[in-house]
Amino acid sequence: MIVAKPKPFRKIKQFTDPYENILVVGCNTCVAVCLTGGEKEAEQLASKLRLHRRHQGLGGTVDTITVLRQCEHEYIDELKEAVEGRDLILSTACNIGPQALAERYEDVRVVPAMNTNMLGMVKEHQTWTEYCVACGDCVIQYTGGLCPIARCAKELLNGPCGGSQDGRCEISPDVECVWQSIHDKMVRLGMADDLKKILGPRNWSWSKHGGPRTFSKEGFKP
Amino acid sequence: MKSGFTLERVLGAGAFAVTAELGPPKGADPQVIIDKAALLKGHADAVNITDNQTAIVRMSSMAAARLVIEQGLEPIMQMTCRDRNRLAMQADILGAAALGVRNLLCLTGDHQSFGNHPKSKGVYDLDSVTLIKMVKDMRDVPAFECGDEVETPPELFIGAAANPYADPFPFRAVRLAKKVEAGIDFVQTQIIYNVEKFEQFMEQCRELGVTERCRILAGVAPLKSAGMAKYMKNRVAGMDVTDEVVERMSAADDAQDEGIDICVEIIKRVREVDGVAGVHIMAVEWEEAVAEITSRAGLEPGHKVLQDG
Numbered sequence: 001m002i003v004a005k006p007k008p009f010r011k012i013k014q015f016t017d018p019y020e021n022i023l024v025v026g027c028n029t030c031v032a033v034c035l036t037g038g039e040k041e042a043e044q045l046a047s048k049l050r051l052h053r054r055h056q057g058l059g060g061t062v063d064t065i066t067v068l069r070q071c072e073h074e075y076i077d078e079l080k081e082a083v084e085g086r087d088l089i090l091s092t093a094c095n096i097g098p099q100a101l102a103e104r105y106e107d108v109r110v111v112p113a114m115n116t117n118m119l120g121m122v123k124e125h126q127t128w129t130e131y132c133v134a135c136g137d138c139v140i141q142y143t144g145g146l147c148p149i150a151r152c153a154k155e156l157l158n159g160p161c162g163g164s165q166d167g168r169c170e171i172s173p174d175v176e177c178v179w180q181s182i183h184d185k186m187v188r189l190g191m192a193d194d195l196k197k198i199l200g201p202r203n204w205s206w207s208k209h210g211g212p213r214t215f216s217k218e219g220f221k222p
Numbered sequence: 223m224k225s226g227f228t229l230e231r232v233l234g235a236g237a238f239a240v241t242a243e244l245g246p247p248k249g250a251d252p253q254v255i256i257d258k259a260a261l262l263k264g265h266a267d268a269v270n271i272t273d274n275q276t277a278i279v280r281m282s283s284m285a286a287a288r289l290v291i292e293q294g295l296e297p298i299m300q301m302t303c304r305d306r307n308r309l310a311m312q313a314d315i316l317g318a319a320a321l322g323v324r325n326l327l328c329l330t331g332d333h334q335s336f337g338n339h340p341k342s343k344g345v346y347d348l349d350s351v352t353l354i355k356m357v358k359d360m361r362d363v364p365a366f367e368c369g370d371e372v373e374t375p376p377e378l379f380i381g382a383a384a385n386p387y388a389d390p391f392p393f394r395a396v397r398l399a400k401k402v403e404a405g406i407d408f409v410q411t412q413i414i415y416n417v418e419k420f421e422q423f424m425e426q427c428r429e430l431g432v433t434e435r436c437r438i439l440a441g442v443a444p445l446k447s448a449g450m451a452k453y454m455k456n457r458v459a460g461m462d463v464t465d466e467v468v469e470r471m472s473a474a475d476d477a478q479d480e481g482i483d484i485c486v487e488i489i490k491r492v493r494e495v496d497g498v499a500g501v502h503i504m505a506v507e508w509e510e511a512v513a514e515i516t517s518r519a520g521l522e523p524g525h526k527v528l529q530d531g
Contacts, residue, residue: 154344157351164459169390196399200351
């Protein structure tokens with residue numbers, strides 16, 4: 001899933017202080033699951049902002065509304081009435097949401113309350129870990145089902161660097177060395193010899209490096 | 223002896239090679255390189271010119287390599303995958319060859335989070351293995367990575383690094399074998415303090431046929447203090463400093479002298495290991511130690527041995 005983290009409140013204050021009629025828009029999909037930008041969190045942020053504005057004597061209104069998904073027109077179209085008369089939308093979705101809103105509601109300024117952090121999964125309770133960087137050319141069929149592009153600090157394709165120690169990455173003991181895990185998995189599968197094959201150089205043009213990407217499913221293009 | 227191809231000639235003739243390290247300065251003064259080169263000249267067959275080592279910005283390895291050539295010393299230019307994509311790397315490889323560089327050491331590089339620009343964007347377009355293959359193809363096909371022909375191929379002796387002490391241990395020799403397959407001519411190892419583990423690594427290398435296909439230079443480094451020994455033991459990933467070494471450094475009255483003695487003992491031991499073709503002495507910011515180490519170890523650079531017949 002997409003994991004997003006709230007921006008520091010001091011930054012959100014900077015974006016929002018000059019405006020009077022603010023709508024905080026939550027998103028009830030990915031960011032609701034990672035407990036950072038769903039209905040509950042959007043409401044919490046709105047009350048925090050109201051409190052801050054009262055203390056600062058800023059006046060104005062801060063309301064909140066949440067849609068199922070900010071990345072789909074059918075859901076953000078529902079916001080038409082709520083957006084009416086607003087001078088600022090603060091989105092608690094991943095950073096797709098505020099862009100979708102900025103395009104749909106052309107005359108309103110939209111700012112993000114979040115930073116999209118990663119595509120990850122819950123590894124421990126309430127801790128998400130990056131598993132995919134949407135590189136566009138998945139290699140995990142060669143690497144025991146584990147991704148060296150997203151999960152190795154140096155995106156290595158040909159085995160662990162000289163900084164792998166006790167299953168940890170050289171950059172921090174808190175970071176797993178995915179190449180240790182790849183190696184262990186391949187040994188368990190009896191496929192360790194496959195790691196002797198040289199992989200790469202990669203075609204990065206399938207990633208963001210080839211320019212912004214689009215995807216149209218065949219037969220579904222309008 | 224004329225600069226260029228010294229290392230290749232020494233290793234090709236089966237003489238025991240000695241390489242050292244010359245770190246470029248954090249400034250634009252060429253005199254720093256000239257002074258360091260003077261300390262190393264005559265004591266090594268070639269010297270590694272580091273490339274933004276530990277991700278700290280320094281004078282470029284290509285420029286420093288050229289300055290070293292002008293001092294009559296042979297450089298081994300290091301190139302990491304951290305700071306350049308394949309376009310920049312191939313451009314630099316051609317440029318370096320045009321400036322007379324004949325040895326290129328292909329590295330992935332320390333992660334940028336270690337250095338003085340932790341906010342920078344790491345490149346890693348290639349890794350060390352695919353960099354090696356690219357250099358070899360530029361030299362031998364001769365073609366760029368994209369397949370286009372190289373008009374005048376760079377004449378390079380291709381090297382890499384290997385760390386016998388990183389994990390997973392059974393994969394370390396396999397990874398070196400991949401570098402051999404990709405096209406290296408020589409390899410320099412991580413600093414050796416644990417000789418027993420190095421011997422196990424070399425046994426695996428022999429089993430994989432690595433020692434027949436590339437020349438292995440054993441990495442060594444003199445410790446300067448007990449603090450340095452402890453730091454390397456506990457804080458540097460992929461380093462294996464034995465308790466015995468730490469104890470000796472702690473007990474020594476003259477730590478630098480003891481550090482050199484330990485280094486000399488390790489050189490004498492690794493020299494006896496089947497498949498070791500030379501030593502790489504990493505006396506970082508202590509270049510004058512190289513002369514003392516080679517003298518105490520009774521080690522003459524291979525090119526002098528060949529010259530003296």
